[in-house]
Amino acid sequence: MPELPEVEAYRRLAEERALGRVIEEVVAPDAWYLKGGIDAETVATALVGQMFSAARRIGKLLLLDADDLVVGLRFGMTGRLMIDGADAVGELLYTSKADRPEWDRFSLRFADGGGLRMQDPRRLGGVLLDPEEARLGADAATVTLAMLRVALGASTAPLKARLMNQAHLAGVGNLIADEALWRAGLDPRRPAGGLQGADARRLHKHLLGTIADLSDRGGSHTGDLRPHRAPGGRCPKDGTELVRDTVGGRTTWWCPKHQH
């Protein structure tokens, strides 16, 4: 399930292997995968003959800068990026590791013979041209405490929902949200705007720490809480049985003893 750590791995892969190569062909067999009212012909006309000069990332959105446009790649929950057959992320929690031709939703072939592919069994990702980058909030991996306070604002929404709102803070998905709140000892249901002083500082510290740890370990599914997100699971800190509920529309697990 690509969250920020996985997309950052995709970005590095693209930076290493996709820049400076002339695009010779666009293969976009799945019209549903092209977002923003574009079709395969539009994408091909825009991209063929160009090359990428930079690979950027905002939250979970990968941005490839071509000569006169930007390609945005969204991976949803089950998307994978492969370049010349290489995969940046060995394992995704909720997607098959299989590589099937029918799961190729979008591909670019380079003039040198290699190519870039998006594999996505569930078709939850997509391709955008010139995405509106300003619609995304601060990137969660580098957010400062002051920016986090702005992102939380005076919102009455549940803290977890606000953290996952990409317009305010970009890059936090369900697993990272649960892990960071668990580490910070904060109840996912409490109002986002109610965080003061030490609570906000603790959230900031553990949000950055969670993202750094999970990136080092190899993905958003490598959190300390993750193995216990199951019926009967207990808090690895204090042994209390975890609570499962829906918060912000997402399945949420937390420890009723130490998260307040």
Added chain:
DNA sequence: ATTGTGGCCTGCCCGC
């Protein structure tokens, strides 16, 4: 503007 809800997509796993 804010917040919450439902639907989309498909593979997988469980119980019958």
Added chain:
DNA sequence: TGCGGGCAGGCCACAA
């Protein structure tokens, strides 16, 4: 052994 239902969740449309 096959089948149906539930589940996973990122994103978006929509309602109030």
